[in-house]
Amino acid sequence: MELLECIHLSKEFDNKKILNDINFKIPRGKIVGLLGKNGTGKSTLIKLINDLLTPTSGDVLINGKNPGVESKRIISYLPERTYLDKGMRVADVVKFFEEFYEDFDSDKAYELLAKLELDKDMKLTKMSKGMQEKVQLILVMSRKADLYILDEPLGGVDPATRDYILDTILSNFNEGASVIISTHLIADIERILDEVIFIDKGKIVLTGSADEIRKKEKTSIDEVFRRMFKC
Amino acid sequence: MKFNFDNERPIYIQLVEQLRIGILTSEFGIGEKIPSVRDLAMLAKVNPNTMQKALAELEEEKLIYTERTNGKFVTKDVKLINNIRDNLAKEKAYEFFSNMKKIGMDENKTIDYLRELIK
Amino acid sequence: MLGKLLKYDLKWVYKIIVIYYGLALVFAIIGRLLGCIDNSFIFDVISKISCGVSVAMIFNILINNIIRIWVRYIHNVYKDESYLTHTLPVTKGEIYLSKVIATLITMFTSIVVSLISFFICYWNDGLIDFIKMIYPEISWGIIITTGIVVILELLFLLFLGLLAITIGYRSNHNKLLKSFVSGFVIYMISSFVSLGVLFIIGLFNKDILDLFTSMNAVIGMDILKFLLIVAATIYLVYIILCNVISNKLLQKGVNVD
Numbered sequence: 219m220e221l222l223e224c225i226h227l228s229k230e231f232d233n234k235k236i237l238n239d240i241n242f243k244i245p246r247g248k249i250v251g252l253l254g255k256n257g258t259g260k261s262t263l264i265k266l267i268n269d270l271l272t273p274t275s276g277d278v279l280i281n282g283k284n285p286g287v288e289s290k291r292i293i294s295y296l297p298e299r300t301y302l303d304k305g306m307r308v309a310d311v312v313k314f315f316e317e318f319y320e321d322f323d324s325d326k327a328y329e330l331l332a333k334l335e336l337d338k339d340m341k342l343t344k345m346s347k348g349m350q351e352k353v354q355l356i357l358v359m360s361r362k363a364d365l366y367i368l369d370e371p372l373g374g375v376d377p378a379t380r381d382y383i384l385d386t387i388l389s390n391f392n393e394g395a396s397v398i399i400s401t402h403l404i405a406d407i408e409r410i411l412d413e414v415i416f417i418d419k420g421k422i423v424l425t426g427s428a429d430e431i432r433k434k435e436k437t438s439i440d441e442v443f444r445r446m447f448k449c
Numbered sequence: 450m451k452f453n454f455d456n457e458r459p460i461y462i463q464l465v466e467q468l469r470i471g472i473l474t475s476e477f478g479i480g481e482k483i484p485s486v487r488d489l490a491m492l493a494k495v496n497p498n499t500m501q502k503a504l505a506e507l508e509e510e511k512l513i514y515t516e517r518t519n520g521k522f523v524t525k526d527v528k529l530i531n532n533i534r535d536n537l538a539k540e541k542a543y544e545f546f547s548n549m550k551k552i553g554m555d556e557n558k559t560i561d562y563l564r565e566l567i568k
Numbered sequence: 569m570l571g572k573l574l575k576y577d578l579k580w581v582y583k584i585i586v587i588y589y590g591l592a593l594v595f596a597i598i599g600r601l602l603g604c605i606d607n608s609f610i611f612d613v614i615s616k617i618s619c620g621v622s623v624a625m626i627f628n629i630l631i632n633n634i635i636r637i638w639v640r641y642i643h644n645v646y647k648d649e650s651y652l653t654h655t656l657p658v659t660k661g662e663i664y665l666s667k668v669i670a671t672l673i674t675m676f677t678s679i680v681v682s683l684i685s686f687f688i689c690y691w692n693d694g695l696i697d698f699i700k701m702i703y704p705e706i707s708w709g710i711i712i713t714t715g716i717v718v719i720l721e722l723l724f725l726l727f728l729g730l731l732a733i734t735i736g737y738r739s740n741h742n743k744l745l746k747s748f749v750s751g752f753v754i755y756m757i758s759s760f761v762s763l764g765v766l767f768i769i770g771l772f773n774k775d776i777l778d779l780f781t782s783m784n785a786v787i788g789m790d791i792l793k794f795l796l797i798v799a800a801t802i803y804l805v806y807i808i809l810c811n812v813i814s815n816k817l818l819q820k821g822v823n824v825d
Binding site for chain 2: 391411429439
């Protein structure tokens with residue numbers, strides 16, 4: 219059974235098709251890039267997988283089942299916005315995650331927090347947006363999940379942090395788990411991708427192995443993307 | 450060992466090339482154990498799957514071999530390593546001569562020039 | 569998991585109102601103590617002011633309690649925090665039930681604190697005499713039943729708010745406005761239904777029918793008691809309906825921004 223499968227998945231808002239007949243499968247043990255310009259439906263797709271939206275038609279299947287308690291146990295999701303209760307301290311949110319997710323490793327979270335020099339006693343309201351995003355990434359990566367879904371994890375971070383994020387993703391990517399990274403900053407992450415899904419205007423326009431595409435097109439994924447969408 | 454990549458060519462091919470050079474330059478010495486796929490992937494900052502593929506390619510070339518429980522080792526076959534070095538040298542030499550030709554130096558001139566240079 | 573959800577819901581709602589709890593009680597006690605000092609004009613004035621502040625705090629407690637329940641619901645289930653709430657390994661039913669229990673618990677404590685503060689400030693035999701003077705026929709039964717009806721009405725208002733938010737936030741635009749509108753519409757409908765129920769009862773009960781037909785009907789204690797029980801029943805039914813519908817709607821899934 220596939221880890222994640224989307225079957226004829228469509229989503230409409232006000233009779234406008236945001237996603238149109240999306241079909242793909244993600245097996246275990248892969249890092250997959252969900253690539254597309256801003257506003258092409260990447261986040262909508264990710265929200266459908268995470269039960270934050272309900273499909274207009276079609277199905278999302280995680281281990282063969284629609285999103286629900288079981289899928290939430292095994293998916294670790296980093297949204298593109300800050301989603302923590304800002305009145306809490308960092309240590310409080312670590313405890314929160316520990317209470318709700320069985321696969322959460324708080325020692326690891328504290329280790330990563332120390333590495334990024336984030337104060338565990340600091341209130342989230344006192345933190346910059348960038349710092350809050352780092353805290354969220356640490357929380358998400360400190361779970362031993364089957365599927366990590368990272369929505370624009372590299373947006374607006376400095377190069378040093380970006381390298382750190384990629385390292386964190388790689389070093390936490392355990393066997394049997396898969397990672398979906400949605401981004402429009404392709405050059406920064408294409409090195410670590412196994413497979414890519416290009417999405418444009420709510421449709422999948424290209425899927426395949428990253429190295430196969432490089433071999434065939436004799437250029438980088440980033441360049442293929444630029445040529446395809448002329449940006 | 451340091452890795453460098455461009456995104457224009459398949460990453461696993463670049464990995465194979467650079468690991469191969471690592472073996473030829475004894476960065477990974479003859480018969481020595483090489484780090485695990487995970488550690489190597491972290492070192493090169495690439496996907497472990499890609500590293501796995503590169504190592505499989507090197508194994509196909511017999512440059513490395515797997516001991517069932519202990520991990521992967523560099524071959525003890527010195528002849529094979531030398532062969533591969535020869536091939537690579539040949540390739541590089543041809544490339545060099547063809548580049549020299551492009552700037553108007555034929556083979557004889559190039560050889561004379563090289564003799565002059567290393568004196 | 570329900571317990572964990574509830575813990576965080578309660579923490580959030582109580583975060584501000586416990587301060588008001590403290591203030592209401594402290595000012596009530598100060599007011600009472602100073603009021604006990606005889607023949608002092610200044611202490612008497614301060615006592616009256618303290619009791620006034622305590623009553624203001626009681627309003628603060630009740631209003632804040634209601635608003636914080638609604639705001640928590642919007643933030644936690646539909647705004648930014650919903651990204652975390654709906655990706656926790658819990659069911660939508662548990663999420664909603666936690667909000668309902670949090671509402672009941674916090675409202676219970678708020679009402680208890682309010683009553684205690686009020687009694688500390690104003691309880692004395694003169695008060696009972698005063699009430700007896702206005703309503704000679706009044707009994708403890710009536711007072712308690714009235715209290716229960718008021719509490720049920722408050723709870724109805726609260727859960728109506730949750731239902732209105734659940735309806736408003738199902739749409740894609742103007743979610744807050746649509747919440748207000750649906751809340752208002754549901755409230756109007758519920759009022760008409762209540763009147764209708766009363767009228768139907770009136771068809772079998774002449775005293776009740778008089779309330780509709782005669783301009784200056786006198787409400788006797790028996791009718792009042794009956795009316796209070798009818799009101800309590802109606803509110804109870806509304807409260808259950810609101811929660812059942814909200815929960816059903818939430819089960820269908822959310823569409824967060």
